[in-house]
Amino acid sequence: MAIKRYKKGDSVKLSPNFRAREFDCQGKDCCTTTLVDEKLVEYLQKIRDHFGKPVYITAYRCKTHNARTPNAAPNSYHIYGQAADFHIDGVEPAEIAKYAEQIGIKGIGLYDTFVHIDTRQSKSFWYGHGQERRATFGEAGPYTLAQFVREVQAATGSAVDGIPGPETLGNTVTVSTRVNRAHPVVKAVQKRLYALGYTQVGEADGVAGAKFREAVIAFQTDNGCAADGEITARNKTWRKLLEMQ
Numbered sequence: 743m744a745i746k747r748y749k750k751g752d753s754v755k756l757s758p759n760f761r762a763r764e765f766d767c768q769g770k771d772c773c774t775t776t777l778v779d780e781k782l783v784e785y786l787q788k789i790r791d792h793f794g795k796p797v798y799i800t801a802y803r804c805k806t807h808n809a810r811t812p813n814a815a816p817n818s819y820h821i822y823g824q825a826a827d828f829h830i831d832g833v834e835p836a837e838i839a840k841y842a843e844q845i846g847i848k849g850i851g852l853y854d855t856f857v858h859i860d861t862r863q864s865k866s867f868w869y870g871h872g873q874e875r876r877a878t879f880g881e882a883g884p885y886t887l888a889q890f891v892r893e894v895q896a897a898t899g900s901a902v903d904g905i906p907g908p909e910t911l912g913n914t915v916t917v918s919t920r921v922n923r924a925h926p927v928v929k930a931v932q933k934r935l936y937a938l939g940y941t942q943v944g945e946a947d948g949v950a951g952a953k954f955r956e957a958v959i960a961f962q963t964d965n966g967c968a969a970d971g972e973i974t975a976r977n978k979t980w981r982k983l984l985e986m987q
């Protein structure tokens with residue numbers, strides 16, 4: 743394994759799903775070459791194969807661009823072509839971090855909207871810009887508001903950024919207790935209610951059945967909403983689910 747050097751913009755294929763230019767520095771007028779660790783490509787291709795969906799990366803950063811990047815470490819693995827930040831539409835970053843750990847990646851940073859991996863040799867796992875240490879990504883962490891919003895966005899075809907708001911979620915989401923088939927938005931709401939302590943909602947199966955209705959009514963009662971067991975974009979229940987920390 744070695745660190746390879748490419749001309750910025752080079753479209754040569756490095757693996758079945760990645761071209762050199764995808765690893766280019768994102769800075770403007772700062773550099774003309776791109777460094778790529780072959781090991782990094784191998785890791786990303788494994789992740790691509792496992793999830794079966796496009797992996798959107800930002801990888802190499804020249805020193806100039808790194809210095810201009812907020813929150814970037816001065817000696818970041820990105821400046822050696824040994825790190826990538828990436829996301830996969832519709833896949834939780836926590837799921838990606840868990841898989842990255844399983845395939846033996848040693849440098850993993852989990853963030854709300856993306857995952858950082860690098861090719862370091864000794865283990866360093868962390869969470870967020872505060873770099874809170876993690877021993878493992880094996881156990882699912884608490885189901886966060888950002889995760890909930892991302893799942894709803896993915897299910898409704900909105901831009902997936904984890905930020906709640908009418909701009910990203912639209913005003914069209916309706917979760918009715920009359921839905922009999924599994925629905926991804928119902929599933930996300932079930933997980934959300936469970937995380938907020940409404941454990942009577944039971945398993946997140948995506949079906950808005952009796953348990954779902956019971957949990958919704960309990961949530962509505964506790965939060966001063968009309969206790970009708972319905973969640974719509976325009977009623978207070980939906981907003982409460984999107985706003986509560």
Ligand SMILES: [Zn+2]
Binds near residue numbers: 768803807
């Ligand atoms: Zn650059």
Ligand SMILES: [Zn+2]
Binds near residue numbers: 858
């Ligand atoms: Zn990174």
